[in-house]
Structure formats: structure tokens, C-alpha cells
Amino acid sequence: MNPWIAYIVGPVPLKVMTLFIFCLLVTSSGNCYSYRGNEEDVKSSSKTMLVEADKLFDKKQYQEAIELLLEIETRTKESEPGYYMKSLLKLANCYRNTSNYTRALDYFFRLIEAEQTVEADTLTVKAFVGIAGIFSTLGNYDQAHDYFLKAILKQEEAEDMEGLKNSYYNLGHMFFYFKKSYQEALTYFKKAAAIEIPGQEGYLSFVMIAALGPTYEKIGDLEAALTYNEEAYDIASRLSEDEGRDMALGYALQNLGTTSLEKSELEKAKSNLISSIEYFQVAKHETGKVISLNYLGEVYIRTGELRKAIDAFNSSLELSLKKRIKHQELISLNGLAEAYELSGKHQAAVEFLKKGRSLKDSLESAETLEQLSNRKAEFQLIRKERELDGIRREKELVEKNLVLRKKMDWIYMGLLFVAAIFFTYFVYSFRRQIRSNRLLAEKNAEIGRQKNVLEDQNAQIELQNQKLEHANSELTQFAYVASHDLKEPLRTISSFSKLIKDRYEDQFDSFASESFGFIISAVDRMKMLLDDLLAYSRIDRQEAELDSLNTGLVLNDVISNLTGKTREVNATIDVNFENMPVVKGIRTHFTQLFQNIISNGIKFKKEGVDPLVVIDCQEEEKYMKFSIKDNGIGIPEEAKNKIFEMFTRLNNKHRYTGTGIGLATCKKIVDFYKGHIWVESAEGEGSTFFIKLPKNGSPSSN
Numbered sequence: 174m175n176p177w178i179a180y181i182v183g184p185v186p187l188k189v190m191t192l193f194i195f196c197l198l199v200t201s202s203g204n205c206y207s208y209r210g211n212e213e214d215v216k217s218s219s220k221t222m223l224v225e226a227d228k229l230f231d232k233k234q235y236q237e238a239i240e241l242l243l244e245i246e247t248r249t250k251e252s253e254p255g256y257y258m259k260s261l262l263k264l265a266n267c268y269r270n271t272s273n274y275t276r277a278l279d280y281f282f283r284l285i286e287a288e289q290t291v292e293a294d295t296l297t298v299k300a301f302v303g304i305a306g307i308f309s310t311l312g313n314y315d316q317a318h319d320y321f322l323k324a325i326l327k328q329e330e331a332e333d334m335e336g337l338k339n340s341y342y343n344l345g346h347m348f349f350y351f352k353k354s355y356q357e358a359l360t361y362f363k364k365a366a367a368i369e370i371p372g373q374e375g376y377l378s379f380v381m382i383a384a385l386g387p388t389y390e391k392i393g394d395l396e397a398a399l400t401y402n403e404e405a406y407d408i409a410s411r412l413s414e415d416e417g418r419d420m421a422l423g424y425a426l427q428n429l430g431t432t433s434l435e436k437s438e439l440e441k442a443k444s445n446l447i448s449s450i451e452y453f454q455v456a457k458h459e460t461g462k463v464i465s466l467n468y469l470g471e472v473y474i475r476t477g478e479l480r481k482a483i484d485a486f487n488s489s490l491e492l493s494l495k496k497r498i499k500h501q502e503l504i505s506l507n508g509l510a511e512a513y514e515l516s517g518k519h520q521a522a523v524e525f526l527k528k529g530r531s532l533k534d535s536l537e538s539a540e541t542l543e544q545l546s547n548r549k550a551e552f553q554l555i556r557k558e559r560e561l562d563g564i565r566r567e568k569e570l571v572e573k574n575l576v577l578r579k580k581m582d583w584i585y586m587g588l589l590f591v592a593a594i595f596f597t598y599f600v601y602s603f604r605r606q607i608r609s610n611r612l613l614a615e616k617n618a619e620i621g622r623q624k625n626v627l628e629d630q631n632a633q634i635e636l637q638n639q640k641l642e643h644a645n646s647e648l649t650q651f652a653y654v655a656s657h658d659l660k661e662p663l664r665t666i667s668s669f670s671k672l673i674k675d676r677y678e679d680q681f682d683s684f685a686s687e688s689f690g691f692i693i694s695a696v697d698r699m700k701m702l703l704d705d706l707l708a709y710s711r712i713d714r715q716e717a718e719l720d721s722l723n724t725g726l727v728l729n730d731v732i733s734n735l736t737g738k739t740r741e742v743n744a745t746i747d748v749n750f751e752n753m754p755v756v757k758g759i760r761t762h763f764t765q766l767f768q769n770i771i772s773n774g775i776k777f778k779k780e781g782v783d784p785l786v787v788i789d790c791q792e793e794e795k796y797m798k799f800s801i802k803d804n805g806i807g808i809p810e811e812a813k814n815k816i817f818e819m820f821t822r823l824n825n826k827h828r829y830t831g832t833g834i835g836l837a838t839c840k841k842i843v844d845f846y847k848g849h850i851w852v853e854s855a856e857g858e859g860s861t862f863f864i865k866l867p868k869n870g871s872p873s874s875n
């Protein structure tokens with residue numbers, strides 16, 4: 174069914190509300206005078222022009238209002254966005270009220286776009302409501318629903334309770350009349366009714382409650398319908414005359430009447446509808462009266478009061494024709510046909526039926542035409558929607574690009590920052606590397622220099638060693654040659670000195686005798702020195718093969734060699750022969766070694782103490798450790814190493830004979846076998862000489 178037809182035949186309070194909401198939307202319109210103001214003051218002149226446009230709108234002089242608004246639109250487009258957008262809204266309302274829906278939508282969409290550019294949306298919500306209303310009118314309920322929801326979202330954001338109440342009501346209205354989806358209608362009407370707006374009781378709250386009765390009636394919940402109808406009646410009766418009390422009471426009673434009719438409480442319905450007509454009469458609201466008369470006619474038919482029914486329908490028909498309310502006219506014609514038929518006046522009934530059929534045909538064709546024009550409008554709408562979507566998408570794309578560019582900028586900046594850090598770090602590392610390379614190079618050069626110095630020093634040391642070795646070798650050679658070669662002339666001196674003494678001793682005076690004594694003694698001393706020196710220098714010159722030597726037997730020989738000395742001082746030489754090992758070596762070496770140490774032990778005896786020398790040997794893992802212990806005068810701590818050097822003599826040279834070569838020779842022998850010699854002693858408490866020789870040691874090549 175055409176929405177307007179549905180509107181006309183729908184429950185009365187809803188129609189009133191629709192008109193009321195419609196009025197709310199269009200109240201801000203003006204008068205239709207061609208404005209001739211001061212063009213320099215665009216702002217104040219635009220304000221005046223808008224007021225005039227509002228006046229024209231109120232007088233329903235839409236065409237004049239449109240002309241004025243178009244002028245405002247042109248004047249304010251560039252300079253005054255606020256007035257420009259107001260002119261767009263008012264133009265949209267004017268076009269909608271003149272059923273030019275395409276233009277109306279065009280202006281609503283332009284308003285939304287304009288508000289997007291200035292980032293405000295106070296008027297956008299009105300545009301959404303306007304668009305939703307037009308879609309609803311054109312039968313595109315899904316789109317209408319979408320736009321109502323868009324408006325609701327904005328209104329919720331802005332906490333615009335009045336706007337929300339209207340939007341919920343409009344949605345309920347659409348579901349009630351156009352979609353015939355009463356349950357959904359009830360949901361939205363309830364939401365609308367639940368919103369309390371302080372200081373706004375009056376007609377609006379009546380309308381909200383009044384909408385619920387007919388909706389419950391459609392659902393079939395007649396008790397609830399009655400409850401709400403009664404509540405609406407109470408509210409209406411509390412209204413003042415100025416608030417529209419009579420019209421409200423007319424509709425409240427009409428609704429009570431229809432519910433009673435549904436409940437088959439015909440008397441109640443009759444009285445309610447009659448009262449309703451009376452209130453409409455007072456309010457001079459003929460549309461309401463037409464509807465109530467038709468319902469009353471229906472009640473009369475049901476009660477069999479056919480005459481009254483015909484009167485009611487006739488009255489309604491008359492007013493419908495006058496008010497051009499086609500659908501109510503059709504109801505009246507059909508009602509008359511039924512009443513006449515029931516009265517047996519078939520001819521009259523047929524006449525009214527024919528009229529009704531004709532009217533219905535014209536209505537349907539009008540409806541078809543309207544549908545066709547709606548299709549066209551819908552097509553244009555879709556195109557407009559698509560254009561708007563395109564613009565929106567383009568805008569979103571631009572925004573996304575902007576966001577992306579911003580993000581990219583951040584990323585670039587981030588990358589740049591990271592790159593800068595890396596670069597700084599790289600430069601820093603590079604410079605550090607260069608510096609450390611330079612330092613390294615300097616250090617290397619220094620090391621090189623030091624190495625060269627070291628090498629030079631090593632070379633020098635090597636050279637000195639070579640020189641030293643050469644000198645040592647020369648010295649040893651010299652010592653050997655000297656001791657060897659000097660022995661012969663010394664022997665000559667000694668022999669001839671002794672011969673002269675023996676032959677001419679009795680002719681010597683005391684001086685000659687003493688002088689000869691010195692000569693012989695010096696010769697003996699020199700001989701001893703030369704012997705010791707020769708022994709020393711011979712050690713590493715001997716190339717004899719190593720023999721297996723029984724050190725016990727070597728010691729026996731030594732003891733035998735020293736018999737004269739031991740007897741002289743009553744010395745005891747105690748050898749632990751059981752422990753004496755067999756070693757690989759040169760006999761002379763071991764004889765010299767033991768003889769030097771043992772003879773020292775006897776020689777450096779303590780006053781009044783018979784010398785005792787104890788010789789032992791301990792076998793260790795890798796060494797043979799000999800010990801030669803005496804009970805002599807001992808050796809001071811600080812001289813323990815020095816005594817092994819050549820020509821060292823610690824004691825009185827007249828008291829203790831010697832050359833200071835004996836222990837140096839011992840050391841040289843031990844070194845020759847890669848062994849070790851040392852002394853442990855305390856002054857006055859005797860000394861113990863230790864000789865450690867490797868078991869498998871081979872003589873040094875030196």
C-alpha cells in the first residue's frame with residue numbers, strides 16, 4: 174500500500190504525531206520577500222534573509238522561500254559556512270514539503286558534505302532524519318531505517334534527548350504504517366516513550382503514549398492497548414486548551430473507541446467515538462472527525478443501526494471530498510454500499526459500490542503512477558547515494574593517505590633517526606678504529622723497535638756469550654797451558670832449591686837458611702795451585718769413556734789417599750758403604766769430588782774436636798743424593814753459594830791451607846753430570862755437603 178494511503182487510514186494519534194514531527198523539522202523557515210539588503214554586510218543580511226525565509230516556510234509559501242534561500246546559498250557559500258549550511262537545510266525542507274524529493278535529498282547530502290569539510294555535524298543529524306523521512310516516504314524502508322539509525326548514533330553522541338525521542342518515534346511510525354512490523358514499531362515507540370524530557374510534558378508526551386495503544390491493538394494485546402489508551406486519555410485531559418487538549422482528547426477517545434470495537438464492546442465504542450467527534454468538532458480538526466465518523470459508521474452497522482450508519486458515512490464522505498482524503502472517501506463509499514445493502518436498498522448499494530470501484534481504480538492508478546515516480550526518484554537517490562559514497566570513499570582514501578603519509582613520515586623519521594644513530598656510531602667506530610689502528614700501529618712500531626732493540630740486545634748477548642765462551646775457553650786453555658807448562662820450571666826451581674839446601678845447608682847463615690825456607694814453601698804453594706788449576710781445567714777436556722763406577726770403591730781409594738791427613742788430626746771417615754751406588758762416570762772426577770769435600774771436612778775442624786766425616790747416599794726417584802757431613806767449623810749462611818766460586822777462601826789463610834779452587838772444581842764436575850751441589854750448615858756446628866746426580870744423566874757436552 175502507498176505510504177500516504179497507509180498514513181491516512183492509520184491510527185489517529187500517529188498521524189497527529191507525524192504532522193507534529195514534521196512541524197518540528199520545518200519550523201525554522203521564513204518569509205518570501207526578495208531581499209535587498211546591504212551586500213557589504215553579508216553576515217547580518219544573511220541572518221535577516223534566513224528569518225524571512227523561515228516566515229515564508231511557516232506560511233507554506235515554499236516556492237518564495239526557495240528563491241530567497243537560493244540567494245542566501247550563493248551569497249554565503251564562500252564566506253559564511255554557518256549560514257550557508259542553514260540555507261542548505263531549509264532548502265532541503267522546502268523541496269521535501271513540495272514533494273521534490275530528489276532535490277530535497279540533493280540538499281541534505283550537500284549539507285552533510287559541507288559539514289564534513291568544516292568538521293561539524295550539528296546539522297548533519299537533521300539531514301539524516303530528513304533523508305530517512307524521504308526514503309520512508311518513497312518506500313525504501315531499509316535505507317530509511319539506516320539513516321534513522323545514523324541520526325540516532327549522532328543524537329546519542331550529542332546526548333540530544335529530544336532528537337533521540339523524535340527519531341525513535343519516527344522509526345516506530347515507519348514500522349507501524351509502512352512495514353506493518355508492529356513488534357518492531359512497539360520497540361521503537363517504547364524507546365521514544367521511555368525518554369523523559371524535563372519541562373516537556375504536554376502534547377509530545379501524549380503522542381508518545383498514544384502511539385502505544387494502537388500498536389498493542391495490532392499485536393492483539395487488547396488489555397495493554399486499553400491501558401495505554403486510558404493513560405493517553407488521562408494525559409490529554411490534563412492538557413490545556415492551548416496545548417491542543419481538544420484534538421488530543423479527540424484522538425484518545427477515537428483510540429478507545431476502536432479498541433472497544435475490537436473487543437466488541439459496541440456501546441462503549443459508540444459513546445467514545447461520538448465524544449471523539451465532538452472534541453474534533455471543537456478543535457476544528459476535520460481529518461480526525463472524518464476518521465471517527467467512518468469508525469462510528471462501522472459500529473452502527475454492527476449494532477444494526479443502519480440509518481445512523483448511513484448518516485455517519487455520509488457525513489464522513491462529505492468531509493473527505495472537501496479535504497480530499499481519498500482513502501477515507503473510499504471507506505465511506507464502501508460503508509454506504511454495505512449499509513444500503515443491509516437495508517435492502519440494492520440499487521443505492523450498487524451505485525455506491527460503482528463509485529467505490531471507480532475511486533479505488535483511480536487510487537490504484539494514482540498509486541501506480543506514484544510508485545513509478547518513486548522508482549524514478551529511488552533510482553536518482555541510489556545514484557546520488559553512490560556519488561556521495563564515492564566522495565566519502567575518496568575523502569576516506571585521502572584521509573587514509575594522509576594517515577599513511579603521516580605514518581610513513583614517522584617511519585621515515587624513525588629510519589632517519591636510526592640511520593643517523595648508525596651513521597654516528599659508524600663514524601664514531603670508524604674514528605675509534607682509525608685511532609686504535611694508529612695506536613696499534615704505533616704500538617707495533619714500538620714493539621718492532623723494542624723487538625729490534627731486543628734482537629740487537631740478544632745478538633749482543635749472543636755475541637757476548639760467544640765472547641765469554643771464547644774467553645772462558647781461552648781462560649781454561651790458558652789455565653791448563655799455564656798450570657801444565659809452569660809445572661816444569663817450577664819443578665826445576667823446587668828440585669834445584671832442595672838440592673842447594675841439602676848440599677850447602679850447613680854453610681848457610683840464618684838469613685840464607687830462612688830465605689831458602691820461604692822459597693821452598695812458595696814453590697810448594699805454587700805447585701799446589703798449579704795442580705788444582707790443572708785439575709779444574711782438565712774436567713771438561715777429558716774425553717774418556719764413562720765407566721760404571723762403584724762409588725764405595727772410589728771412596729775407599731779417597732780414604733786411602735787421605736790416610737796421612739786423617740792420622741795427623743785423628744780424624745774419622747765413616748762411609749755407609751751399603752748405600753753407595755754404582756754410577757756411570759769418570760773415575761778421576763769422582764775421586765776429585767769426594768776427596769776435595771772430605772779433605773775440607775777434616776781441614777776445617779773445630780779446635781780440640783777430632784774430625785768426623787760421615788758419608789751416605791739416598792736413592793731418590795730420579796737422583797742419587799750423596800751427603801758428606803762433618804763436625805767442623807761450619808759455614809756462614811751468607812757464604813753458602815760463594816764458596817763454590819773460584820779462589821774463595823773464607824778463613825785465615827795461614828791457619829787453613831788451600832787455594833780456593835777445590836769446591837769450584839767440585840761444582841764443575843757436578844755440572845758436567847747435570848747434577849746439583851749445595852751445602853747446609855750453621856756456623857760452628859759442622860757442614861753437610863749434598864750432591865745430587867741424575868740416575869740416567871749423561872755428561873754435559875761442554
Ligand code: ADP
Binds near residue numbers: 773774806821832
Ligand atoms: P780451599 O779448601 O783450598 O781453601 P776450597 O774451594 O776447597 O778451597 O774451599 C773454599 C773455602 O770454603 C775454604 O777456604 C773454606 O773457607 C770453606 N770451606 C770449604 N769446606 C769447608 C768445611 N768443610 N768446613 C768449613 N769451611 C769450609
